[in-house]
Structure formats: C-alpha cells, structure tokens
Amino acid sequence: MKRTRSSSFDMSWKNPAPGQVRVYVWELPIRISHWIMVATIISLSITGYYLQSPYVIAGGRTAFVMGMMRFVHLLSAFAFTGACLLRLVWFFLGNRWARLNQYIPTTQERCKGFVAVIKYYAFLAWSPISYIGHNPVAGAAYLFVYGMVIVEILTGFALYSQILGSRFLNISIGWLPRLMDIQWLREIHFLIMFGFWMFFIHHLYTAILVSVEEESGLMDSIFSGYKFVPQEQLQRSMVEFDPLPAQQPQVLPPVVSSNTRELGSRNAV
16 A cells, blocks of 8 residues: 655655554664664674684784773673663563564464465565564564574673673573583684674565565664554454553554644544
8 A cells, every 4th residue: 555745845744544554563662672782783793703803903002902892892792681681571561562472473373474474585475464563484583583692692791701700600601611612602602693694684685675565664663663554454463462451552643744634633443
C-alpha cells in the first residue's frame, strides 16, 4: 500500500495510508541498546583487531598507541555489556514485540511464518509476509547473535581477568581459563568479531529489502520507534499474543499540518 508525499512543505507525509495506523513498536530502551551495540561493536572491532595484530606504528617516546587502544577497548566492552543487559531486561519488561517469544517460534503461526520467510529469502516467493515486530527468521537469527554476544562477553572478561587480577573476576569468570587454554579463548574472542560483521552485512541488506517491500517505515522505526501497519494486521497481532492488559500497543493519530484539514481523533484499537 503506497503512500504519496505532498509537494508542499508540511508534515502530512507522516499520515498513515488509508487503512493503516501508526504504531509504537520499538520502545526507547530497545533503540538505545541497539545503537550502543552498533557503536561499540565498531570501536571494539577497530581496537580489538589492533590488539590482535597492531597496524599502527607508534613514533616518539611518548606514543602509547597500544595502551590507548586497550583503554578504548575496555570502555567499549563495558558499554557493550551494559547495552546487552538492558536488552536482556527488556525481554521481560518490554511491549509485546520486545518479548522473548518473538525470538523463539513457539506458536504454530510463527512456525509456518518461519518457512514462508525462508522461501522469500531464498527467492522462492515474490513478497514477504508482513510482521509488526521481528519476523520468525529474524527473531531466530537475533537469538543466535545474542548467543554469540554471551560467548564474546565471557571470553573477553576471562582474558581481562588474567591481566587485572581482580578477585571478583577470578571468582565469577576465572573458571573459564581453567576449562580452556587462554590462547583458544583469545582465538574464539577474535573470530566472533567476524561473525558479528557477517551478521551486520546481512542485517542491513534484509532491513533495507523488507523496508522497501513492505513500505511500513521499517528503517525509520529504529530511530523513531513507529511503524505504519494495516489496521487488520494489528488486530491479528493482538489476538496472536497472550493477553497483556497493561501493554496495549500505542497507536498515534495522523500528523496534521497547518495547511491540512483535521483528519480525526486518536485511532483506537
């Protein structure tokens, strides 16, 4: 369902197309954790690759590139861990599209959707099945990535414990170097970085593709939190989930500019 933008300078292009509603899907903690992860994965990759194989030749007696890289790497690691913990908490406190059941296809409907989305990604179907939140394949992929995140955090702090000598780290994570040689921990920690970047490339491609196909504002939603969805799809989504009386989806009315007539009261679901 296409939306046409007005040639005049106003905000009427934010109005949903006929039959659509503007729904608040991605809450602020989701968007904050997402962008912190993006920024820290970039900084962790740049500094981590340098720690593995230095690519800058320091000049002068006061140059301390390795120390600076390690310092930035540690700060980024703590920020990355904090963002992951925030996302973990929002698995249980977030709205219906942030919950853990969006990452594990537990219902018959999402299991069927998993196969249908695979067919679309494999070029065996012309158009994707529209989902308000994550589609089943994307949810399963994110769950796998979060598994890599856990391994990356554990191996990273295990390596850090060998340098810091912290009693807390030795108690909480010191069992890992005793279970596996430190060189293997370092290699696993290094290789997972490439896994993140492979996921990033595919994630960006599929996000742009589905955003163009669905015309739901998918790419914009990670900034604003809002998507444009058909009214009947929102109704089906509410039936699919377990009843959450305190977590009713927030639906906003159309944005009306000064030169556009009043389009009605707040959309109710």
